[in-house]
Amino acid sequence: MHEALARGAAKVYASARTPRTWDDERVVPLTLDVTDAASIQAAVEAAPDVTVLINNAGASVSSTGILTHTEEEIRRNVETNFLGPLFLARAFAPVLSAKDESVLIDMHSLLSWYAVAGIYSATKAALWSATNSLRLELAPAGVHVVGVHVGYVDTPMAAYAPEPKVDPAVLVRDVFDAVQAGQYEVLADEGSVQAKAGLSAPIEAVYPQLKAARA
Template structure:
């Protein structure tokens, strides 16, 4: 599908990559852009229609679907990270919160919007995943499990939605210059560039968009005899 004249629904659109998606969709000629956030007052970009939505709340998802029956592209962008390892105090609670937003949220949104997309010609779904779908570090271990699960979810949804003509594109990216990675040193990808790549890849029919060098190297290394996910933290940092 094409962005021009499309109707785009973006979760977590108030800042970071979500805001970049809204800008990119408008620049590419989208007819309408819905920007969803828990506090819709934080959606301030001109040309974007604010929608109240916490992706962990089924009633709010249902209300959004009823109000936005013209959607042709769903961008599942909203995500959280609790910065937790797997064995520390509070790890299970952190993982549960992350799974609700990063895994069950996109699943519920896609399931709810699937009939809308079908009625509007099929359309597409873009799921924001991560390079951490394929590797992990102690400081983001629970987050990584959610993104690994979301990768499997995205692949499964692609199969199940194909029959109604709905395309599913997974976006994988390492650290971006957003609030979530503000504490991480080193070079970071531009959210504007990542959003542009994702939409261009979706228009080209790609099942996955690998938005930076680190992500491409990780994906390529999955079949190696010493993949990054099997490395110790010391080796992975080398």
């Protein structure tokens, strides 16, 4: 938000299921639950001047096994990580298409390409695929679609993880730099670079666990 304002944004809609208030009149609180169709439609009606839509909703899981998740965890991840961002993008597509040089930014994960987080990985992989589809379909209308892949970001969602984390301010800066440069994809850390490179490797190289299981 601060980075967007510093780069000249006249207004930023700060959406959340329970929005907070801000001391800057350029920041407009906006109630949004991406799992609720009525909430999405209300957001579209409240923000008809949007030119940059950032899809950043996310839910995590308590275990890494897709066989050990609860049914509620699976449904929550599918609704929040995949269907929510997809339906939000679809709802705002006419708004973005009507503007000049509009942008859709989808937040993925390096786990889009590395299936070690169960349903979380599956939903991020699905969103990555949907982003590719949206990019192709929105391009003729002049909407630039950017997919962002990153590992751990230093936010409360990743507070449990001991691994190195990307500074949110640095991530936002890199994403906006990529948008201005006309890039389609952001690999925000070395883990994401390695994960994408692994797509062309033999499956046994990507997942050495398979060799261990057969030993």
